Amino acid sequence: MTGDTKERILETALALFAKKGYLGTSMNDIAGKLGLTKAALYKHYASKQEILDRLVARMNQMDAERAAAFGMPETASDGFAEAYMKTPIDKIRAYSVAQFEHWTKEPFASNFRKMLTLEQYHDPKMAKLYHDYIAGGPLAYMAAVFRRLTDSDEEAMQLALDFYGPMYLLYSVYDSAENKAEVAPLLEAHIDRFVAKVESHYRKD
DSSP: OHHHHHHHHHHHHHHHHHHHOSTTOOHHHHHHHHTOOHHHHHHHOSSHHHHHHHHHHHHHHHHHHHHHHTTOOOSOHHHHHHHHTTSOHHHHHHHHHHHHHHHHTSHHHHHHHHHHHHHTTTOHHHHHHHHHHTSHHHHHHHHHHHHTTSSSHHHHHHHHHHHHHHHHHHHHHHHHOSSGGGHHHHHHHHHHHHHHHHHHHTOOO
16 A cells, blocks of 8 residues: 555656646645645655655666567667667667657656656756756767767767657657647658668668
8 A cells, every 4th residue: 555655646746747847846735636644745755856766766667678678778878789780670660669659658757758848947957857868868879879880970970860859859749739649650750761761871781
């Protein structure tokens, strides 16, 4: 029962953070939404910071589990780059689509992304998390992956921008779309065109 309560607190707090912002949500707000007293809430989490730490830990766990489910390496970029050269394109495509769906359709990850989007301008710690999870982190990671395919860091970064830039934009398109089902074909067409370019120009050997 305690585990269930802790989980409900995490999910409720994250939903509030996504709507009102981390800084704009108090422990009183979380307790009230759950129908708990503030004292009862503090029995499970000592502070908002502890809740945030658990949210980040959960995201890291979900990332690792998703990579494992698709048979994709998920830590050091050099190791990923080596494996990428031997990974079937269909698997890379499926994993890329899964990543997008994770950040848009999965409630926990989607709310985490929205929280970071709201708070990146208000709190340096949130700005760092936004960079690492949503913006510069994925871009740098993909550049490291593509470095094995190219002749320079600059070319690898351009490939990473070509690949990740449209995906990053489509997060916002998805959030504001009246018909969210129309976004998936845009993503899939982008990935198909990118994969064709890589197959044609970089993975001939």
